[in-house]
Amino acid sequence: MSEWSLAGGRWPGIAIHAWSLEEADPVLSERLGWLNADEVARADAFTRDEPRRHFILARGGLRRLLAERLGISPVEVAFAYGPSGKPCLAGDDPPHFNLAHTGELAVVAIADRPVGIDAEVIRPRKSASDLAARWFHPDEQRRIDSAGDPLAEFYRTWVMKEAALKLVGVGVGESLPKLLTPDDPAGGVATGLPPNELGIAACCVEPLAIGPNYAAALAFTEETR
Structure with a gap:
C-alpha cells in the first residue's frame, strides 16, 4: 500500500x-x-x-x-x-x-481521543458562493468573499466544518450555518457545535496538507475520553 x-x-x-x-x-x-x-x-x-x-x-x-x-x-x-x-x-x-x-x-x-477527519478534491465550482450563502456562517461567507482565492477558502472552510461534525457524529444539515470555523490559516477552535453525544460545544480544527488539489482537515478534543 x-x-x-x-x-x-x-x-x-x-x-x-x-x-x-x-x-x-x-x-x-x-x-x-x-x-x-x-x-x-x-x-x-x-x-x-x-x-x-x-x-x-x-x-x-x-x-x-x-x-x-x-x-x-x-x-x-x-x-x-x-x-x-x-x-x-x-x-x-x-x-x-x-x-x-x-x-x-x-x-x-x-x-x-475523539477525532473527525474530512478530505475533498478541490474542483472548480461556479456555485461555491451560493453554497456558502446557504450552508456557512455569515462570518465564513465574508471570509470567502474577501479571500484572495475564494475557491481554496471555500474548501478549507468546508472540510473543517465536516471534520468537526464527524468528530461529534452529527450529519451535515441545519447545523452547518451555526458552526463557525476559525479564520486563522493554521486552524483554531470551531464553535457552535450542535447537540451531540460528547456533550461539547467547541473543538479544535486544523487544515491538513495531504496532496496537491486536495483540502483536508482534522478535528479533535483537547482532552482524552
Missing part, C-alpha cells in the same frame, strides 16, 4: 495516515478478503467499478492500520456504532478513529 504519515508528533496522541486508492488487482483482492459481510454488501451496492474499488481499498487500509495498532489481523478488527451511527471499535477502551476518502486518496486519524 502506497502510504505516508503526516506531521508525526504535531498532535500528541493522534496519528494521521494517508494512502493511495489506485492499487493493482492483487491488492484489491487481499483487501476485499479482510472485509466483513456488511462491508462486502456495501461495496457490492456500488454500480460503478471505481467507487467500489476505492471503498474496498479505503476500508481495507483502515483495517490494516487498526490491526497493527491492536496487534491482531485485519480480519479480526470488529467495528461497532455509536448512538448516532458513528463507527468505532468494539471492545474495552479502544483507540478512536475516523476515515475519509476522496478522489484517489484515503486518510485516517487514529487517536487517544
